[in-house]
């Protein structure tokens with residue numbers, strides 16, 4: 145079984161790649177930390193029996209921020225050269241949204257339209 | 258491992274196929290397994306037609322009839338049509354784009370084994386207490402009430418094959434986006450590649466809703482939840498939505514690759530460039546997109562309300578426009594071409610009127626008020642068989658003849674092929690044309706018999722005779738295949754003589770690494786261009802060097818086998834438990850079920866861990882070996 149053959153990188157390039165990777169790593173850890181923190185807040189608010197009319201919008205808001213973080217920092221929405229991945233995610237969101245809207249209108253909200 | 262295969266023992270051939278990650282061999286696995294299930298589904302179809310041939314028949318009991326129609330539909334859609342399309346996609350797409358394999362060869366193997374194990378699991382239901390009987394749509398109101406484990410076989414079997422399909426879809430999207438040879442821009446991709454891309458995208462978006470739907474059904478039936486149990490606040494309509502959000506794109510997943518096969522055949526055997534190439538691409542993408550906006554046309558009679566029905570009716574009719582664009586472009590491709598009536602071309606020509614008839618009845622059904630009349634009648638059966646058989650199955654038969662030399666290095670007999678064609682087409686129209694009228698006269702679908710004196714007798718016997726003709730046609734096809742393999746008369750490069758796309762530029766049998774040098778693509782119909790400009794030799798895009806290939810692996814087989822074992826555990830888990838639904842609450846308890854479930858999952862996760870931790874770097878094909886192969890090929894050509 146042969147080893148993968150690779151061109152050795154120039155020193156400058158190596159440094160650049162290292163720097164980029166560290167940056168990427170830091171961003172991921174930070175957004176991951178934030179997401180865990182948001183989850184704690186959400187659970188905490190429910191556990192503390194705070195008024196539902198306050199909790200529901202706040203939890204939905206936090207969820208929204210989490211989705212954004214997820215898309216941008218973990219699913220490459222922020223990166224260049226991922227046009228196809230972006231197109232796919234946008235299409236997926238569009239489909240999902242239209243399914244949810246129809247479900248709400250013709251399955252769950254009372255009488256048929 | 259030279260391309261002129263040494264004599265191998267049966268054992269080593271078997272091991273080779275069990276571990277292969279080569280897209281060409283995976284194509285053959287799909288073809289064998291899909292062909293087997295196609296014959297199985299065909300036998301079930303014959304049973305249905307025998308039962309319905311005469312009034313008041315008791316050849317099949319009512320319960321057995323329900324099982325047979327359910328298994329017929331499920332087998333044909335999930336285990337025959339889709340895998341057979343995957344066979345041709347695997348056999349052609351990497352070659353058409355000038356790649357040495359798909360993007361994820363390991364996942365490709367995983368996809369085929371998941372499909373095979375899921376299919377076997379589903380069919381074991383026949384021997385283990387009865388097959389599913391709620392229709393291929395398995396509406397929750399029926400499936401929750403269905404006694405015994407039949408529906409559990411449906412849910413678990415489809416979950417396993419569905420995972421395989423999803424994996425293969427992702428694989429093809431990645432392959433086509435990332436692995437094209439230099440010069441192969443999007444607008445130079447052959448239509449087979451384009452339709453595979455769009456169908457794979459549809460798989461990626463359509464299978465998750467099905468997976469979710471089936472998971473909810475599994476939880477209800479096996480683990481005591483109540484998503485669809487109306488008594489405890491559930492809602493069975495949700496299943497219908499989830500199923501059809503998947504189900505309508507599914508019919509396009511089936512028909513688009515067939516469109517691709519036909520497009521290749523039309524331009525090859527008319528010796529013309531495909532007419533309106535860019536319009537064809539545009540129509541393909543548009544069909545794919547609209548395909549997601551129309552699912553509720555299967556639910557007009559559910560009572561969504563007039564506004565909702567109207568919206569879905571109009572959206573559905575809109576799809577007829579891009580489909581019409583395609584039909585006209587095919588006709589214009591044939592128009593004025595120098596036509597060669599080979600077997601694949603005959604299927605392609607018969608496809609145009611047949612499929613168009615299915616499309617016209619589709620638009621009729623799309624008119625929601627009219628659909629109240631057609632719904633659940635034989636009219637619907639006639640409609641979807643006109644599109645599925647007249648479109649997809651004709652496409653598969655055409656593709657089988659057309660791509661056979663590419664896959665096996667010899668040609669199916671044209672004479673027997675044409676006999677099959679004539680019998681099949683006559684049989685097809687005899688069977689299904691009259692079913693339109695049966696439907697309009699009021700014969701319901703999915704009912705196991707009918708009374709004498711309602712005027713259904715003649716039409717039903719005609720329909721059954723047609724089915725017999727199709728069965729004879731398939732038997733002749735099988736004889737053709739066996740004779741061709743036994744004779745094994747080898748053919749060389751470009752066996753049809755008019756190949757236009759890259760796959761025909763390769764020597765036959767295709768070397769396991771496909772291309773000695775990645776070709777340079779200079780336009781649409783890359784091989785045709787080089788035939789005109791360069792004596793039929795592709796220009797290389799790279800110098801001849803060592804290149805990298807993946808190792809074979811047994812892990813995909815074991816991983817899929819693990820899920821197969823786990824499925825038995827899940828299946829018997831709820832038997833006889835007090836929290837279980839009525840359908841299985843009275844069955845004997847199986848205390849071992851949980852352990853089988855755990856064992857199966859352990860095998861699967863164990864394989865995943867092995868795959869993750871064991872470095873598998875593949876190997877290099879050396880320049881010397883490739884040069885030797887090229888020389889051999891040169892000599893063969895001189896003789």
Ligand code: HEM
Nearest residue numbers: 508511512554555616619620622623628632633641644645
């Ligand atoms: C040409 C465009 C098409 C249109 C406008 C169309 C329209 C429809 C409509 C409105 C129904 C629902 C009828 C009812 O349940 O009352 C239906 C059913 C069906 N169609 Fe199509 N269709 C088209 C193409 C296809 C294709 C290409 C396939 C398969 C390859 C297909 C397969 C089916 C199946 C399997 C059903 C039966 C579903 C069931 O009730 O079990 N259709 N079609």
Ligand SMILES: [Cu+2]
Nearest residue numbers: 505552554555
């Ligand atoms: Cu549909």
